[in-house]
Structures are given as C-alpha cells and as structure tokens.
Amino acid sequence: MPTVHLLDYVAGNIRSLVNAIEKVGYTVEWVKSPEDVEKADRLILPGVGHFGHCLNQLSSAGYLPAIRKHVQAGKPFMGICVGLQVLFEGSSEAPEVAGLGIIKATLDRFDDTTKSVPHIGWNSAASDKEFFGLRSDSKYYYVHSYKVPYVKGQLEAQGWSVATARYGDEEFVGAVMKDNALITQFHPEKSGMAGLRVLKAFLDGDATSSTGGVSTSAPVTEGLTKRVIACLDVRANDSGDLVVTKGDQYDVREKGSGGDVRNLGKPVEMAKKYYEQGADEVTFLNITSFRDCPVADLPMLEVLRQTSKTVFVPLTIGGGIRDTVDTDGTKVSALQIATMYFKSGADKVSIGSDAVTAAEEYYAAGKKLSGKTAIEQISKAYGNQAVVVSVDPKRIYVSSPEETTHSVVKTSTPGPNGEGYCWYACTIKGGRETRDTDVIQLTQAVEAMGTGEILLNCIDKDGTNSGFDLELIDHVKSAITIPVIASSGAGNPGHFTEVFSKTKTDAALGAGIFHRGEYTVTQVKDELIDKGFMIRQFED
Template sequence: MRLFLLDHGAGNVQSLANSLAKLGYPDYKWIKNAHDFAQLHAISDSPALIFPGQGAFHTAIQSLHDRGLFEPLQEYLASGKPYFGICVGMQVLFASSAESPGTQGLGTIPCPIVRFDDADKAVPHMGWNSAECLDPSDPSTLEGVSSTSHYYFVHSYCAKYDPSTPAAEWAHSTTQYGQELFISTVRKQNIFATQFHPEKSGPAGLNLLRHWIEQSRRGRTLAPSPALCITRPPKPKDGFTKRIIACLDVRANDDGDLVVTKGDQYDVREKFSPSGATVVRTAGAVRNLGKPVALADKYYTSGADELCLLNITSFRHSPLRDQPMLAVVRAAAEKVFVPLTIGGGIKDSVDPDGTKRSAVEVAGAYFRAGADKVSIGSEAVYAVEKLRAANNVADGTSAIETISKVYGSQAVVVSIDPKRVFINPATYDGPYREELVYGQDPDQRGKAWWYQCTVSGGRDARPVSVVELAKGAQKLGAGEILLNSIDRDGTGLGFDRDLIRMVKNVVSIPVVASSGAGTKEHFVDVFKETNVESALAAGIFHREEVRIEDVKGSVKEAGFNCRVI
C-alpha cells in the first residue's frame, strides 16, 4: 500500500505529516496538483489517500478546482480505493455548505453542511468532545473510534445528524455539542472521514490514524451502509470538555538564546535587591524557566489539551527573520499532537532588507511550521481602533480579516492584554461608565475600574476598552479570545473572574481565561463562576508547583467534563 496526502494549500497539513512520522509511516507522497494525482494511478502498489486540513469550505473547493484536483478526487472517491478525510476533508464530501452559499461540494453525500446555533454555546465548536458510534456492537466497524476517548474538534459548520436524511446512511458516529447532534465520522464503502482532527487528538487520535493505515495496508473491506433510522435524542449534558492550556512565553535571553520566561505583571526580568531592602525592578537577567521544545513535550505528555507559544518580543523585529522561533515551532510540532497556538508579531511587516511580508504570509509560515492557530495581540487593538474610526465598517485589510479569510476564523485567536484603570465613580465622566466594575472583595471595596487594552506586551495603553476590543475582534473574524490580565499575571491570586464574565457576556466565540492561576482550585473557581470554555496557566506549571494532571483531577471531581489521558 502506498500512502498519499492531499495538500490543498491551506491549513496545517504539516501536523498530519508529523503524526505519520511519529507512527512510523514516513513514506508518503504529497498530492498538490493533477500531475501528482496521475502518479497515484501509475504506481503498482494500491494507493490510500488522506485529505487533511482545516479552512473555509469555499477555499478548499476553489483550491481543488484551481489545482485541477476536483474531478480526479471525485473519480478516486468512486473508485473504491481507501479515502480518509479530515475536517474540511470530510465536509467537501457534502453537496454544499452554509459557510459558502453557491459553492458546490464534491456531492458524494447529497446533503448540506450547516452552521451551529450559537444561541446557547460558543461557536466555533473548538475543543475536545466525545464521539459515539451508531452501531457499537461490531468492534470491526468502529475504525478505532472509542466512546471513552475525547477528540479535538474545531469548526463552526457541521453535518447535522437526522436519521431521516440521506446523510444518515453515511453516519458512523455522532457528537453532541450543546443540544445539537452532528455527524462526527462518516463511513461507507471505501470512504471514512472525521470531523475532528485525529492528528491533534493526542494518543486517541494517533491510534485511530494507525488503525486506518493498518487496515488499508491489509486491504480494507468495503463498509456497508449502516442501518438507517437510528434515532438518538440529545442527552441532558454533552461531552464537551473544559480545556486546560499551558502557555510558554518565549524570548531571547541576554545571550541570544530562545528561552521560556515568565513575568510578574509582564516584567520578565529577575528582581534583585543589592541592599537586601529595596526591590530593584527590571534590573536582572531575563528569567529562564527552560527550553521551549522540552517544556512543550513535557506538557503534552502531562495531558495539556493545548499549548500556546508566545514570542513576546516579536514586536521589535520582523517575525519571518525570526528563524529560531519558526524552528522552535517546527520542533515542537514534531512532538506535540494537540493544538499549538503561536503568537507574537503576526502582522504586515517589512524585513530589514525592505521585503514586505503580509500578515497572511507570516501566519502561513507558522502554519507550515506546524502551528494550528495564530494569536494576534497588538495588531488587533489597532484594527479595532480603525474599525471604530470607520463607524464599525470593516475594510477587509486587517490581519484578523485576511488570515481568517484564507485559513478560517477558527485559526485566528486574538490575545488581549488588559489592565485595570481605577477611577472615582462619583466623578468619572469617561466613555466606559457602562463597563465599570465595582470592587466586591474586602480589599477592593469602594474601588471601581474599567479595563484598558494595551499593545507591545503591556508597554503602551490604547484608548480601547476590553469590551470594545472583544466585540471588534469577533466582528473582524477572530475565532477565539485569549484573555490575559496584566494585573493578575504571575501573581497566583486566581483568574480575574470579573474581567472574564464581562468579555464572555459580549462575544459568542470561545474565550480562554488566562493570568493569575496559583492553585488547582483556581481552575475550578473560574469554571464554576464564569462559563468560560478553557483556562490557561504558565508560572505554576513551569515552577512545578501544580501539575496539569492534578488540575484536571480537580476539574473532573468538580463535575466538569475533562479529557484525562
């Protein structure tokens, strides 16, 4: 059997390649155009084709047409040879998608892809969820899908499960998100496809990939249509888990080596006191908490649901000349099989030699290196200021818009660095009266504040509130918000729940709570007191004060779904 991977030009296809290398199948061929496809027919071995990736439905279909792959793929699907579609590689099998009205899919499954309802939940459906096979009675038909495992999903559109439609003939497993039930795997004859990303689903996903490759190697038997009309009413609670994310702030130390560092309220230099009395800030060396790739590997093994690598000084220079950071992402992606978010310097930029780089180009370099999402900080603030100046009319030029157009909004995170601005409520006549928070804790009583956004790692404050930024980021096309707090960063005082609630109330995209975690109970608190989907920490994991496994144990014990490996 010879393995072929279809590269339609967008999204992180490198992750799949890394997974295959990890599983011991380094011998595959990329298909990028019709000529490559012809080779698939020319070989004497029987072929097996994987179509990985994420991105917008229209972009994927258009790219198949542009590369001369649309018809060859239709012919391949009809040929009875093994096909494994991942995420957009599953959705293109359908007739159409509400994501791109007017664009015709491959039409193998004569049903439409529709959008999730965001009235009761965040959309995209981003994170870990379970998948239940419709007919679990015959283990030989499960394709390695385990009802006790969790898989990583990231999508805003889905194939609804409805036993009365022709899609039900293809449905192999279903997943519940909120009260909506959708098809998470399809299987019929030579075709198998997953809405989730096995290459990003940790050991459970790698098992599933291995299973399909081994089956294809041995010669797959054609799968019959599953029995129709299996009704499956939604359960009171879905299988969607709370995500626990480890964050690595990366920068060059004074010797020029990239290290993981960690600040207190964004100050990453050692504090020292020559006299023993006065604390001198910003005088010491950059704190070095370890090497980025080694730590990423350690957190993956410990069960982190996602990793975030932030290049915290990238605003100083051109990110594409920052080859060490790209090398770090590449090396981390070879070891880590859960989603990787990369931030820092994702913007239009100019190299020292005058070469212009668009934000899409910068993001594309990170995606090709193995990133699944990019996170935009400073540029998001400027984009929202521009949006406000244009009376809330987007012009399509911001990094958020250009990247989400090509790679899909689920690949774009906006990282917010807010800081409290204390005011006297009796005399305050600024524009943020509706957004004031009145302190409730004993040490905050009588105080009131609003949250101001900053750029350049908290160095410059901008005239934008966190509410304006969050709403603007969503309008421009961001798929997730990483919500830091300069006041709480590195303090260990717990997450700023007022801030998190405020942002969750004004957006429908997922939010990551960040900054201030000091104990495992802080994670339980933030999940109990806000409806945030995920929580991130840095310092406590780096200093080994709290283990990821223990955080997950507490979160699970408190009654939340949590992925445990």
C-alpha cells in the same frame, strides 16, 4: 515505509498531519496534479477554512472528478474537517457552491445563541459500531462553525456508519465510514494518541480495528470538554539563549536592579512535558520580536517545527504577528508571517498589539471593515479558527460609571481609593502602552473582523497566583459569541475549578503554576474531574 498520498491545497497546518503520518509509520507523497490522485492508493484530503474557498480551489485545479472517482471506486480515502465537508451536497457557509454530493446531506452553522461558535475543543465521536480505531470514550479535537446535523438513519440509509458528537443541544456528525473511506470532522493529527490510533487504523486499512475501548453499550458522556492550556512565554535571555520565562504583571526580570530574565526552561522540552501531562493545547508567546533577525530565521519557527514532531495537540503562536519590514528592507505582511508559522506546525496565530490598532481604526471608520487588517487577511485565507486575539487589559478604577464613556464593571475588589467600578483598558507592546480602548470595544471589533477566539489575559492578575479575574471574564463573555480562554492568575487547581464553575469561559490557561513546578497539568485535570467537569483524559 509505506506511502500515503496527501492533497495539499494550502489548507493551513499540514506539517502536523505529515508528522502524525510519519509517527504511525508511513511516508507522504504529495499530490501535485489530478493525475497523481489516480495513482494514489491511500488518499488523504485535509482541510481547514472556508467551504466555498476549499471547493473553488479544488475545482479550479481540476481535482474534483479525480476525488469523486477515487472515493466511488472504494479506494482508501480519508477526509479531515473541511475535507469531510466537501463530500456533502453543500453548506450554508457558501450556499452558491455545490459540494461533491457523494453523501446526501448538507451542513449548517451551529446556533450561537446559547453557546460559543466556532465549536473549538475536545468532543466525542461516539458510535454503536466501532470503526477505524475510534473509541466512544475517547475525545477528539474539533474546530469548526458548520456541521452536518445528525438525523438518525439518514446517512446509515446511504450505507455509511456514523459516529456523532453533541454540542449544547445539537447532535452532529463527528465521523463517517464506508468500505475503505473514513471521513472525520475532527482533526486526528491534533487529537493526541486517540487521533494517532485512528490515523494508523485508516492507513493500515484496518476498518474494524478493535481498540479495547469501552463496550459500545456503555454510557458515554458526550459534549465539549473544558480545555486546560499551558502557555509558554518565550524570549532570548541576556546570553542570547531562547528560554521560557514568566513575568509578574509582565515584568520578566528577577527582582532587584539589573535582574536577569527569569529562565524557567527550554521551550521544546517544556511543551512536550505539558503535552504528556495532558495539556489540551500549548501556546507559545514570543514576547520579544527578535528584531535583528531575518523573518525566515525567526527562532520560533524552529521551536514549532521541533515541537510539532512530538506534540499532537493544537499549537498557538503569538508575538510579532503584524506587517513588518525584513532586515533587508523587504516588506513582509502579517499574512506571510502567519503562513510561515502555519507551515512550521502552528494551528493558530495569536495577535496582540496589532489587533488593538486595527480595532481603533475600525471605530474611527464608523465600524467599517477595511479587509486589510491582519485578522481579516489571515482568517480569510486560513479560517476564523486560525486567528486568536490576545488581549492584555488592565483595570482603570472609577468611582461611578458616569466618570467614563467606557463599559464598566461593578467590582467586588475596589480600587486603591475605594472606587467601586473599573473598566478594562487595552494595552499594547507587552503592557507598556495603555490605550483609550476598552476590552469590550476591542473584542467586539475583532470578532467582527473574523477572529475565532479570545485569549483573555489580565495584567493585574498575571503571575499573582491569586486566581483568575472572574469579573473580567464575565464582562467579555457577555459581549461576544466566540470562545474565550481565561488567562492570568492561576495559582492552584482550585482556581481552574472556580473559573469553570463561576464563569462561562471555554478554556483556562496557566503559565507560572506549571513552569515553577507547583502543580502539573494532570493535577489540575484530576481536580476538575473530581469536581464533575467533563475533561479530556490523556491517553498513552
């Protein structure tokens, strides 16, 4: 098999890129020193995380001159995400750090006054000239807070062809190419078939690859799509097998005393099924901690390794991401656990209970960041986009706002005694312990710590098939700027339409609706398309 050189400077989920490269018929040779770059024919520089951190890493290992030489010699080069950004002159993310300056332009942050930042999800890379298999009617997976603003003619004057995307009222650079170089802000390895096509065209050296996409003069609807996410709660059942399960208000046992853990299927197979139905992301929540197992043997690591071979959209893993002690007594940090998951194919980790504890400590310290929380450490090492906080709130009803110091919502579904207000209490340990911290306190604290996204469950709604808690979603959306994934209660495609039309949620997640075979992800997306939402369509 032909080879490609991959420069890994600890940039997060490199496994998916390797899987994607192998899927399109190439093998990876690792670049271990600047001399290896000189030997490389095709070179890929992946990247997630912080612009300054990335450049400092590359600089201290002596890679920058070798990369510059490779690109300027016109040899095949692909930069992905921060691997794109380093080719520019600089970024407001780290004004003191200079980029390679091969492309004369700088990056700045998306404006978050009118939209969620980071920009996470599926967007276009549209161009009046197709290159490297890019199609103006395809959608690609982006995750970043800083972008190269598109200024018509600026990069073209330097000889680059440009594909752009639009987020709110900002148009930015999605990909550029010149000769044998293709650099993309999006992640081809996470962009389903559309991304694999781009990767293959680059590796084949097929810069003018014609894909049969839309004629370039066709109108293209640009913008971020609404994401539909499939969530798999995974645990060992009573016979010790790893199964996908699903609770009603977090109770995963069949009704009746001594009921078995509900077994709805096998995690790897189900993830593949949802990917092929068009799920924009797949989330695994490990709802037992597999306490008796050494950390390095966590069953979810193998689930991720297997899943990432066939599922080319982002994978999130949650459950048990916290500092812990291994079975042999060794201390293992949350960052080390997250690293194992990233190396196994996860793109994001989702933190539940530990985030609540961290938020409580943050307020107790007078809103001072300690730098020591799992959220801060993981986001510093892998970027904000790699950290999701999974919130498990439940309603506490009150008759008037004065009855509590917490942020309340005036509710249209009053409490059991006719109470007209409620606040949302955070829970930990899978909903078993309720804390005196509300959902606004929690989400604002974890946003300050560097969380990239909120997975907003709702225990009252979980498994009820009665629709999302719109009041909860509005409440949280109005308090933070990072994206929110609405979760809990989806029972039919109309519930997805409802949550996207009545709230500003960035994504919506379903579990039971898909596992019980009531509806497919495709049916949900068809309904959304029918109602006029911009949605990524699955490409074979």
